């Protein structure tokens with residue numbers, strides 16, 4: 602059973618070399634975004650399955666998807682060989698229930714998208730969905746593009762802190778995180794885990810080893826610091 606404690610996830614993998622580099626750098630979870638709403642996939646489903654098969658046991662692959670039908674989600678998870686799925690779209694309670702019944706072995710992370718001032722709605726969703734998910738991930742909505750993920754933008758961390766405090770399930774923080782701000786974000790929000798995508802990329806859009814290693818070091822230091830706080 603996953604507890605997502607001190608999870609350090611990086612999303613968006615281009616190839617095996619990139620995946621192995623991130624595993625060696627200490628990333629605990631690698632997100633494979635497939636069947637997306639706005640952005641293009643980095644690699645095909647067949648290529649993703651091949652990369653996942655090469656991962657060391659210390660690195661857990663996660664399917665990140667906007668799929669909303671339980672059957673399609675389970676099918677894709679089995680093709681890829683993942684045990685965790687991050688649902689980033691608007692899945693209904695009925696489909697979530699079906700997912701849990703049909704694939705109880707899958708751990709489910711569900712997104713809570715911060716759109717300005719919608720904390721009341723997010724608190725209600727978190728309380729309603731908690732029995733059907735293993736963790737929540739807060740992320741940022743981009744008004745300009747309509748994207749709910751991989752925006753490179755931070756949101757109001759007070760909202761994520763509120764959700765981390767009141768959610769019955771662990772909260773993972775995403776949205777605009779990088780080596781420069783992940784420590785502060787962890788200390789302010791007190792999440793179980795963190796996720797980054799664009800913040801650890803270089804100008805060529807590839808994951809930058811220096812930035813990945815700095816992100817992991819900063820996140821680990823902040824999680825250690827959190828333990829010492831009252």
Ligand SMILES: O=C(O)c1ccccc1NCC(=O)[C@H](O)[C@H](O)COP(=O)(O)O
Nearest residue numbers: 612634750751752753776777797798799
């Ligand atoms: O949501 C997407 O379209 C997406 C596309 C590619 C990779 C990840 C995606 N979403 C979910 C995530 O977990 C991202 O890592 C998260 O949105 C953080 O992205 P960033 O703000 O760029 O660090």
